Amino acid sequence: MNALQGHDIEDLSVGMSATFSKTITEADIVLFAGVSGDNNAVHINAEFAATTPFKGRIAHGMLSASVISAAIANKLPGPGTVYLSQSLQFRAPVRPGDTVRAVVTVTEVLHGKRRARLSTQCRVGELLVIDGEALVMTTARATPTPAP
Amino acid sequence: MNALQGHDIEDLSVGMSATFSKTITEADIVLFAGVSGDNNAVHINAEFAATTPFKGRIAHGMLSASVISAAIANKLPGPGTVYLSQSLQFRAPVRPGDTVRAVVTVTEVLHGKRRARLSTQCRVGELLVIDGEALVMTTARATPTPAP
Amino acid sequence: MNALQGHDIEDLSVGMSATFSKTITEADIVLFAGVSGDNNAVHINAEFAATTPFKGRIAHGMLSASVISAAIANKLPGPGTVYLSQSLQFRAPVRPGDTVRAVVTVTEVLHGKRRARLSTQCRVGELLVIDGEALVMTTARATPTPAP
Amino acid sequence: MNALQGHDIEDLSVGMSATFSKTITEADIVLFAGVSGDNNAVHINAEFAATTPFKGRIAHGMLSASVISAAIANKLPGPGTVYLSQSLQFRAPVRPGDTVRAVVTVTEVLHGKRRARLSTQCRVGELLVIDGEALVMTTARATPTPAP
Numbered sequence: 001m002n003a004l005q006g007h008d009i010e011d012l013s014v015g016m017s018a019t020f021s022k023t024i025t026e027a028d029i030v031l032f033a034g035v036s037g038d039n040n041a042v043h044i045n046a047e048f049a050a051t052t053p054f055k056g057r058i059a060h061g062m063l064s065a066s067v068i069s070a071a072i073a074n075k076l077p078g079p080g081t082v083y084l085s086q087s088l089q090f091r092a093p094v095r096p097g098d099t100v101r102a103v104v105t106v107t108e109v110l111h112g113k114r115r116a117r118l119s120t121q122c123r124v125g126e127l128l129v130i131d132g133e134a135l136v137m138t139t140a141r142a143t144p145t146p147a148p
Numbered sequence: 149m150n151a152l153q154g155h156d157i158e159d160l161s162v163g164m165s166a167t168f169s170k171t172i173t174e175a176d177i178v179l180f181a182g183v184s185g186d187n188n189a190v191h192i193n194a195e196f197a198a199t200t201p202f203k204g205r206i207a208h209g210m211l212s213a214s215v216i217s218a219a220i221a222n223k224l225p226g227p228g229t230v231y232l233s234q235s236l237q238f239r240a241p242v243r244p245g246d247t248v249r250a251v252v253t254v255t256e257v258l259h260g261k262r263r264a265r266l267s268t269q270c271r272v273g274e275l276l277v278i279d280g281e282a283l284v285m286t287t288a289r290a291t292p293t294p295a296p
Numbered sequence: 297m298n299a300l301q302g303h304d305i306e307d308l309s310v311g312m313s314a315t316f317s318k319t320i321t322e323a324d325i326v327l328f329a330g331v332s333g334d335n336n337a338v339h340i341n342a343e344f345a346a347t348t349p350f351k352g353r354i355a356h357g358m359l360s361a362s363v364i365s366a367a368i369a370n371k372l373p374g375p376g377t378v379y380l381s382q383s384l385q386f387r388a389p390v391r392p393g394d395t396v397r398a399v400v401t402v403t404e405v406l407h408g409k410r411r412a413r414l415s416t417q418c419r420v421g422e423l424l425v426i427d428g429e430a431l432v433m434t435t436a437r438a439t440p441t442p443a444p
Numbered sequence: 445m446n447a448l449q450g451h452d453i454e455d456l457s458v459g460m461s462a463t464f465s466k467t468i469t470e471a472d473i474v475l476f477a478g479v480s481g482d483n484n485a486v487h488i489n490a491e492f493a494a495t496t497p498f499k500g501r502i503a504h505g506m507l508s509a510s511v512i513s514a515a516i517a518n519k520l521p522g523p524g525t526v527y528l529s530q531s532l533q534f535r536a537p538v539r540p541g542d543t544v545r546a547v548v549t550v551t552e553v554l555h556g557k558r559r560a561r562l563s564t565q566c567r568v569g570e571l572l573v574i575d576g577e578a579l580v581m582t583t584a585r586a587t588p589t590p591a592p
Contacts, residue, residue, distance in 0.1 A: 022341060027322045032214070036215060040222075061217070061231045069208060070184050088235070089233045175474070182327055187333045300485060332513055358509060363481060377484075386528055
């Protein structure tokens with residue numbers, strides 16, 4: 001554990017896993033449209049969205065994906081982590097009211113470079129809605145983190 | 149053009165490009181922390197952030213990346229596009245007040261599947277802050293889109 | 297009345313009362329999670345919250361309590377008031393869509409120190425959800441307030 | 445630890461302490477005015493605020509106090525905690541840009557009732573800006589918490 005209560009590279013091993021869950025409400029969709037500038041009609045126009053194959057409004061893919069960011073930042077490796085890369089495959093739509101559960105699992109630990117690879121999946125119930133992989137840089141015991 | 153004024157697959161060719169830009173304010177960071185649940189101290193704690201190599205608060209990587217989503221949804225291919233996948237390499241930090249310019253460029257057109265591949269880059273001034281690639285599904289002339 | 301149309305200490309008497317009401321929406325909960333950093337699962341995860349004794353998401357207690365702050369600042373004593381202390385007993389949960397009515401009532405006037413004590417209650421319908429007490433400092437006729 | 449990674453009553457002892465810190469930005473003040481309805485001129489009117497003894501805008505007391513809520517919900521006792529009461533003495537103003545550090549410390553553990561009392565202090569640098577006390581109900585090993 002580092003001074004922020006996050007995991008140092010020495011604390012990580014393949015198979016460690018953590019989850020963070022969040023319900024995606026209409027408010028989240030409106031606010032994400034505001035901060036991103038993504039005003040796709042399928043997200044903000046209920047009448048139009050009803051005419052698409054989705055049969056109603058869906059959340060922005062990057063909004064659901066942002067729950068992965070919370071799982072990494074808050075849980076595993078947790079505070080002190082630096083995000084290096086993320087891949088995302090959008091597999092199924094997320095609708096207002098759905099609860100997105102991000103599961104992050106360590107798949108590789110690169111001690112020398114203080115890097116870890118994680119599989120990152122978002123599910124609604126059992127349905128896989130986003131699949132992907134993240135690469136992060138962590139703290140290490142030899143490189144103390146300042147206290148918060 | 150489809151009924152939403154987005155590009156059909158027949159309208160796309162390799163090399164076409166579009167940009168969407170947005171200033172990332174403190175308000176965007178606070179709101180993104182709310183919608184994502186990501187409270188990493190480097191985003192919300194100026195005193196802690198000052199002690200890190202970043203020397204101050206930085207925006208969430210997924211917040212800056214969301215400007216790519218806006219460029220794709222609003223410009224190229226534009227309205228009617230379905231997001232299939234996105235890869236992101238976070239190359240440099242974005243700070244409150246920075247204007248993120250997302251540039252998306254068609255690199256491959258797969259007519260049969262109505263899919264296009266795009267390079268997706270975010271810059272602050274000339275500095276590349278996010279590099280990556282997106283795969284999207286577009287409309288086609290043979291498959292009319294309902295009017296918004 | 298002071299220049300801001302708030303009450304001077306000379307205007308107050310025991311038993312004076314005022315109310316301020318606000319509906320607590322999903323948007324308020326998302327925004328309060330952002331400004332406070334409080335991501336308790338009972339507020340942001342509908343599936344988890346359904347398994348708790350609350351049987352669903354509830355608002356942050358401090359969010360409902362903030363309506364008291366509005367009653368004091370906007371109504372009684374009103375503009376020009378300085379908040380000295382507040383006690384809060386959280387009696388019952390507030391759910392998205394509930395309208396919180398804050399009722400503040402003067403219980404003591406301390407003229408020499410320009411201070412007043414108020415009982416502060418929040419209700420949803422008739423149900424008492426927050427009980428407590430505030431101590432505030434007001435303006436006085438002898439100490440003119442600048443115009444806004 | 446309960447299933448949410450929060451502390452059970454059996455995990456608590458007098459003297460345990462945790463902190464959560466957040467910079468209070470202009471955006472936080474605007475958003476808090478929106479969710480609370482508290483539009484006191486000293487928070488939202490820079491010209492008026494400059495004429496007061498505070499010499500400029502200050503944050504809402506309840507906004508700074510909400511960082512205590514985050515420390516309790518996210519850290520100690522952490523996820524699974526129910527907020528029963530909070531007292532707050534507002535000792536000094538918090539200004540836009542200040543970083544509020546909430547420190548919560550267990551002062552009493554009431555095992556039979558699964559309750560704990562905590563001292564709750566907010567500081568900006570070393571300056572005490574809010575003092576107070578919280579009473580919370582925690583989980584216990586005999587009463588399993590559902591997984592998130």
